[in-house]
Amino acid sequence: MYERAEAALKASGIADRVLREGDTAPAFALPDALGRTVRLTDLLRQGPVIVSFYRGQWCPFCNLELRGLQRALVEVDAAGASLVAISPNTPDVSRETVEKLELEFPVLSDRDNLVAKQFNLVYEMTEENVDMYKAIDRDVGEMNGTGKWELPIPATYVVDGERTIRYAFIDLNHRRRAEPSEVAAVAARLTG
16 A cells, blocks of 8 residues: 555656755745744754754654754754754644654644645545545544644655755655664765
8 A cells, every 4th residue: 555655656746846955945924733833943053953844743754753862952052053844733743743652853743734845745645545544543644733634755854954955765655764873974065
């Protein structure tokens, strides 16, 4: 099923539309798990920003990635960079994620994938995937607060002070993610 979903994404041409290295990152402002607004422009005043888009709390691969990012946070801080994770989950679901995984970086709620759409990352889940997740009681549309079964392709970006994307990891196979220490090293090179 995962291979069929990946093939459908590939056939859609979405990989040709996503933002890549050299593109300008959209300036965004999103609520964190406590409802505070986090702005990319504010974070960039402190240094490069690592932006990680993930599918949601219900995704075990996303949770593994978030844990890996938490472990790399010392390296991120040492690089003078900031880290944010973004999903379409509601702030309440994001708060549960922060508490469950003991995350010390902002986890932002992108209602209706508005920011992910600006990065050209959003796709509609296949009917087969929707049926499978419903069968195991994972109502993605409800967790996202929209009823829509739309997700961002998992992607990790490093953005510099001019909002230029200096690193982009996008893989249509949601089981493959950027190596957190590699991403932190990219951020360190921008400040070193």
